[in-house]
Each structure stands twice: as structure tokens, then as C-alpha cells.
Amino acid sequence: MTRLMVNIHEVWLETLMAGFMASGRSKQILFDFSDILFRHFTWVEQYLIDDGVEYDYDRSAIPIKVEKLSTILADIAFRLRQIDIQLIVCNDDALTKRITSDINYIISTLDRLEDEDISAFDLSRKLDNYELTDEATDALTLFLFEESYKEYELIMIYNYLKVHTQDYYLIRIFQILIDESFFHLRSFGQMMADMGILGVPRIIYKELYKVENITEFLRNGINEEMLAKEECRKLSEAVGSESKELSSFFDCINMQEDYHIELMKRALEHFESRDNVK
């Protein structure tokens, strides 16, 4: 089952990346499918926990550089068929039926999506409708690489913490932070695809999510959110003279970090008062 979880992890990310590459109706369909696959991932993860199986978030590199959308859709379908076969090891009939049913539907839908040329890897580093200076473009490039990984990392860390606690107050906070990071990852990933520099976030170091000291993790997390706010502010300034729209987007992300910090502070207070996670 650990192999199954790894494979679902990989196909979830690949489908999300395909969503960034696609346009129009296909984009939304692929985003919806990636959401479903992430849920499969968390359900299989819970199955492993219930079964007392050790697992981690290691996975292989996921090649996504294609010239045609149909190429990556074919690979997603191939991976889904493999997962369907691997479900034979799952003893939870309801879960198996559900994932199999989703896989069959997803594969049949992927087969009907229109093919498109892909520009997500053309290295143009240009955003439609925005004229950025070289300096602003460089700042945005580095920010997107750093922060897209960071958001993926946060999704995985909060997910790991969430599935390892029974405390509903903490579960609620972790779920909000997961949802928020998904929005950020979607936004940054889409910009990367638009700029022709799309890349899959790298694999996460185990010690980042297999947290030994959660209060220390939360304190460090609050500091990191403060740094992220500062990066957003700097970027907003850097692009502000060329694009008010882009600047206001980064101001919005900056303000969202305030709420994340507040939630993490509440989680920290709660955790310190009730030593009941992990």
C-alpha cells in the first residue's frame, strides 16, 4: 500500500501540473481531477495509519516537459491504470470501489480532452498583459520557484500533522492552512506556466514533516510566514511601477499571511496548553 500511496502522490502532482499547462475547459477539469486525486492520497494515507504501516512522502521525480497536452494526459492515464491494478492490495472494499470508479471516469474524460500545444516550458519569462523590467522579472522568477515549493511543502507538512492528531481544533486550523496553501500553489504554478518556467516542486526532506517538536515547528513556521510576508511586500514594490494589478495580487497574498500567522499562534497556544498531538 505504501507504493500505492507514492503512485497516487505522483499522479496527483502530475495532474495538477497538466492543469497549469492546459487552457479553457481542460484546465478546470484537470484541476478538479487533481483535487480528487489528492483526496485519494489522504484516504490511502489514513488507511496506512490505521494499519500501522510506516510511510513517508518520498517519491520519484516526475517528468512533465511535453510539447503536446495529449502526451502528459496519456502518461496520467497510464499511471492511473497502474494504480487501479495496485488497488488489489487494499482490503477496504468501499475505498477500492470509490478509487476505481474515479479512475475509470477520469481516464475516459482525459481521452476526450482536446489536444493543445504547450508553452509552459518555453522560458519566455513574460506574462501576458504585463510589461515587467528585467529586474522585476528576475525577482518574480526567483520568488515563484521559492514559494511554489514552499506552498507544496506546507500542504504536505500540515497534511501530515493533521492526519496524526485527534484534536478537532488543530485539525480545523491545519485544514485551513492546507486550503490556503493550495490557493497559493495554484496561483504561483499558473504564473510559472504562463512565464514558461513550470517545474514540479522538489521532494520534501523527511525531517520537515516528521516533526519531533511541534511547538518549535510552529514557532519557526510563524517566523517563516513573516519572511514570506516580507518577500511578498518586496515583490509588490518591484512590480508595482509596471503593474498595479500584479502588485495588488502580492499585497493580497501578503495580507493572507497575517491570518496564517494568527492561526499558527492559536495552534501554538492550544498545543502548549494541551500536549496532545503526535
Added chain:
Amino acid sequence: MNFDSVLLEHMMEPKNYGELESHNSEGIGKNPDNGEKVIVFLDVKGSEPRIEDISFQAIGCMTTVTAGSIITSEAKGLTFERAQDLIAATLGILDDVPPEEVACSEMVVLALKAAMDTYMERRKDSTFPVISYKIENSCYPQNSNLSEESSND
């Protein structure tokens, strides 16, 4: 950072990233200032040791990952003697770069050196622990005189 196409390719798809499934040595380069670190995994073959395969993982920024991608690509296939030359040449180049811009690449190079040193030690004692080296430069210039080395992590 000068974003030419080669650099962007390394950022989009870092080479040799992740734990090497089959490895017989590893080493760590770390920044004691902020907890960032790089671990290099080696699969070494031959009586004259040669880096058959190499990978790395990092807790660090994109610059560290990019440096890891480039340096491990250069190191793959080299004998230890040539890899030592690569390490010396890279550290030499870094001498001319402002300290706060050096830390990321230095961390990768020291992790490679640590992995090679671990391998050599394990030839004598197979239980020898993973060697870890601390960087001399720092992202934070106020603490840029760190050079402590430890053989146990």
C-alpha cells in the same frame, strides 16, 4: 542570479534530486546559522574509487538546489581524484564571491566532500558515522566566521 536558459532548466527540473536508492556513502554540508543543510548520497565503485551515481537533498533555498543540481551533474562519473579537483576548483571560484552569496554552493561542495570522506573512512570501518561539515561563509554576514567541523551528525 543571472537567469540564462541552463540555469532555468536546473531550477525547473533539478538533476539528481532525492535519496539515491542504492548508495554506499553519504555526507552532510550544513549552515549552523539557519538550519539549512545538504545531504549528498554516493554510489561508489572500483578499487580506485569512482562516483558511479550521485544524488542530493536539501533543506534550503532555490539557490542551494540549483547549485546541487549543477555540482552533482559535474561530479557524476568522476574518480575521487577528479572529484577532489572539482571541489578545489569550485571553492577557489567561490573565494572571489561575496560571502553571503557563497553559502549555498559551499554547502553543496562540503556535502560532496563529506560523502567522499565518509566513504574512505568506511573502507577502514564500515560502521563509521556520516561525516558532516559546517560552512565557513553564511547567508548572514554578521556570523561569517564559522568553520567548525564535526564527524558525527
